[in-house]
Amino acid sequence: MAREIISATFTVPLSKRLRWTSPTLGRTSTVLAELVLVLVLCFYKLNPNDQWQWEDIGYRTGYIATAQLPLIVLLAGKRNIIAFFTGTSYERLNWLHRWVARILFLNVTIHMGFWFVGWARYDYIKVKLTTDPITQRGFAAWCLLLWIVLSSLAPARRWNYEFFVIQHIITFVGFFAAVYLHLPTEVKVWVWLSLGFFLLDRLLRALVILLINVSLWNRRARASKVVGSWGAFESLNGGTTKITVENPPFHWKAGQHVFLSCHGLAPLQAHPFTIASIPADKKLIFLVKSKSGSTKQFLRHAENMQGPPSTSEDVRRRHKRTVILEGPYGRIRPLQQFDSVFLIAGSSGATFTVPLMRDVVSNWMEQAPGRGGASSTSAFKYMGVVTRYIRFLWVIKSRSQYPWFASQLETVKADVQGMKDAGYDVEVEMSIYITCDESLGGNDQIAERRTSVDPVCSLLEQVESTQSPRLEIEKGAIDLVSVSSVASNSDNQDGLVNSCGPNGTCCCMQTIDDEGRAIESGRQCHCQCSTDEIQTVKAQTVPTRRSDSKEEDLSEVNTDKKEIDLPVDHSAIPILSGRPLPRKLICEMLEQALGESAVVVCGPQGLIDDVRWSVVVLSDERAVHKGTGAQGIYLHAESFDY
Secondary structure, three states, X not given: OHHHHHHOOOEXXXXXXXXXXXXXXXXXXXXXXXXXXXXXXXXXOOXXXXXXXXXXXXXXXXXXHHHOHHHHHHHHOOOOHHHHHHOOOXXXXXXXXXXXXXXXXXXXXXXXXXXXXXXXXXXXXXXXXXXXHHHHHHHHHHHHHHHHHHHOOHHHHHHOHHHHHHHHHHHHHHHHHXXXXXXXXXXXXXXXXXXXXXXXXXXXXXXXXXXXXXXXXXXXXXXXXXXXXXEEEEEEOOOEEEEEEEOOOOOOOOOOEEEEEOOOOOOOOOEEEEOOXXXXXXXXXXXXXXXXXXXXXXXXXXXXXXXXXXXXXXXXXXXXXXXXEEEEEOOOOOHHHOOEEEEEEEHHHHXXXXXXXXXXXXXXXXXXXXXXXXXXXXXXXXXXXXXXXXXXXXXXXOHHHHHHOHHHHHHXXXXXXXXXXXXXXXXXXXXXXXXXXXXXXXXXXXXXXXXXOXXXXXXXXXXXXXXXXXXXXXXXXXXXXXXXXXXXXXXXXXXOOEEEOHHHOEEEOOEEOOHHHHHHHOOOOOOOOOOOOOOOXXXXXXXXXXXXXXXXXXXXXXXXXXXXXXXXXXXXXXXXXXXXXXXXXXXHHHHHOOOOEEEEEEEOHXXXXXXXXXXXXXXXXXXXXXXXXXXXXXXXXXXXXX
């Protein structure tokens, strides 16, 4: 029941096409509890309507505001003490850091307001602001805090993150200096305590950076270089840079991320990137989408190094640059604890979900007793692995993104098939959706789904089947299949909503509510984007790995910017054009689950909101908390920013 409550959201229609999705009830209740606590402490046994108590309220609110400074600093740290004791990671507390700062601003505004109201009776505000140093410093601190709150809003952070970080640090120092000069001596200890927490975080981060990147103290780093590690930059399709670090200088777990900086390309910048490999690969791999700033410099460098090399050693040397790593950061509950796991990724969110899937499969392979011919998986449960079913879903915008993980997905399918042939009761089911809709299911589409989807997932909407081209496999190329049962609100007589993507490619934007029927029907999208001919989207791939290989190598990804036909054996991974219906697919997984299930999603906010709402509704429909015997559902949502 607690999971349903803390994950629940609601949607408010602002206009015909614009809708607002609220934060989760868990976050909302936490912020409201903090707000109520602060207001109670500010006004307890004081009467705001009594003008003779305004001065007391002014002092009280000032002291309460000062006492919140250490909490704000603690929540902002990377080596977060609160995160350590609560079993989470800093990025999952960053939203709380911002909201505590906003409550602090309200607190400080009340503090200043009551003093100003008292002075206004005697027309004394201007005199205090022009002659009293304490008032001047307090007003300066309020102005700096106002700027900090406004510049920390999401649009400002996304506009230019590097500028946000620099000005945030500068205004933070100015704010604390003004507060220190404004406070009386007896309460300045709160500022010193905040400064101590800040310096402790910086000291711990500096020590970790030195231990990781300086070979004098790190035996693992000695194989690379004296300071830092060698990072190989490679340009991939879709405006993506692949960064490979051999001989990783630290241990990590699937789903974690690090702060990576390359001062030779982007001086004095460090950005968080998810590790797209697992420890079994014995290398760190990052797939970085080019946007602006350092990521754009990474891609430009990789593209400039694409000239014809003389030898393989030459190409490795040319692409390498010194990189500094900090981390790893991030925590997720071990997925091996769950009977069934649903992994949903949008676009580059696969850098989070693919390693999680590969990690579970790797544990299957390592802990399977007598892999040569065992006939049961009961031993898994005694080795900490109870997972028997994984459902992997990847939604991508264009075909150029598929080669990023093509070889890894193929390897997983081959390994799992080998275990099934050996008698193990394990299963990995995959599907890939390609769509030109950048929002990947925005709030307006989510609201439409909530009102149109039948609450019982086993009841499928019946629609008339129409004649359509069959899925053709010719010369190793697989055309994308499209939807076969769709909502009836399309003006297209075939029941499909089509759109034109980059370079005249045809993409389906309709929601696929029956994946199995869509695959069987083999219907394709029909568009007339750049010519009168039907545009089809062909997938890309990489060379298949050898059947005797035990490890997949991300470096095998083919980075040529041309279309490559897909081998026939990739038909085991369905590739569809359109949007998935997460609720239906999650429900299908829950119906076959024998124990507790986990749903992990990483992608754009629209996709996360859709999945979160689906999990809440399904948990309520299955009456998990009402004694029906239905197993619980664990949800982990990882967004692109924080």
